[in-house]
Amino acid sequence: MRIAMTGTTGMLGQVLCPLLSRHHDIQPLPIDRLDITSLEDTRWQIAQARPDWVVHVAAFTQVDEAETKPLEAYRINAVGTRNVAIAAQEAGAGVVYFSTDYVFNGRKKEPYREWDAPNPINHYGQSKLAGEIYVQTLCPKHLIIRTSWLFGPGGINFVEKILQRAAQNQRIQVVDDQRGSPTFTLDLADMTLKLLERGSQGIYHVTNLGSCTWHEFAREIVSRRNLETTVVPVNSSAFSAPAVRPEYSVLDNYMLKCEGIPLLPPWQDAVARYLRSTGDGPR
Numbered sequence: 001m002r003i004a005m006t007g008t009t010g011m012l013g014q015v016l017c018p019l020l021s022r023h024h025d026i027q028p029l030p031i032d033r034l035d036i037t038s039l040e041d042t043r044w045q046i047a048q049a050r051p052d053w054v055v056h057v058a059a060f061t062q063v064d065e066a067e068t069k070p071l072e073a074y075r076i077n078a079v080g081t082r083n084v085a086i087a088a089q090e091a092g093a094g095v096v097y098f099s100t101d102y103v104f105n106g107r108k109k110e111p112y113r114e115w116d117a118p119n120p121i122n123h124y125g126q127s128k129l130a131g132e133i134y135v136q137t138l139c140p141k142h143l144i145i146r147t148s149w150l151f152g153p154g155g156i157n158f159v160e161k162i163l164q165r166a167a168q169n170q171r172i173q174v175v176d177d178q179r180g181s182p183t184f185t186l187d188l189a190d191m192t193l194k195l196l197e198r199g200s201q202g203i204y205h206v207t208n209l210g211s212c213t214w215h216e217f218a219r220e221i222v223s224r225r226n227l228e229t230t231v232v233p234v235n236s237s238a239f240s241a242p243a244v245r246p247e248y249s250v251l252d253n254y255m256l257k258c259e260g261i262p263l264l265p266p267w268q269d270a271v272a273r274y275l276r277s278t279g280d281g282p283r
Contacts, residue, residue, distance in 0.1 A: 001196070002031055004049035004093070006036060006084065007057030008125040012098065016057065016189040023193065027051060031058065036080035046087035053196065055086040055096040056081060059128070063102070066124040067242040068131060073127040081131035085138040094141030096196065101148035101180055103129045106246020113147075114203040115256040122243040144203045148251055150216075151274060152185025158214070160275060163189050176215035176233030180249045181207035184270035191264060192276025205251035208267040220268055263283045
């Protein structure tokens, strides 16, 4: 397949682009080459790439910053995705779009399936849902992958933040009233390749197995690193973050189950592999 790809320099893009390149003809469209907020530029660049698929990874991902800069979040996540969907459809290509657990409000209290009705409660989630709608309505050939709590090499992530804080403090506080599924970018990239090669279309939830709170996630990291830091559970109100987060945003990988596709490993296993890959695993 010939694949054009946006967002190649982000945390997911840095692992997904090399993986896809080993199997298919990749046309990278990094931010310094493609301005997705320009419909004219997006049309021209994607037409020149002549892709079978456009893997659209570029996104505004700063959840709290989206509350203070909502126009920027919608300009990139909604309008930018609309432009990619239009250009892909005109080029005869499909679109792979990465979305988020934050399209849900977190009130269900059991894992969300692909067809549950979205109802985001912050600007980030709303802007990503707008991107989903544009992809679905403007490009019939599409694959929407919702995922959550990403960590991996090549970017700022929760694992590294906890290790940095633990190195400086004997006692750290971490939120314990939000539950989701940590997801390793390498595992997500592998599943993306698998779904593309299967010709999958529609909406899929893709996360590592299991769920936890941010506090439980942090405790696992500290334990795997054999640190003596005490991780103290606190409520979200202790940090007064600009964006309200869903209390429960666990994604049920139900379409993968329905199709008999092997699920990703448990999130604890993913954390262990990530720490080993960075030299931060147990000695």
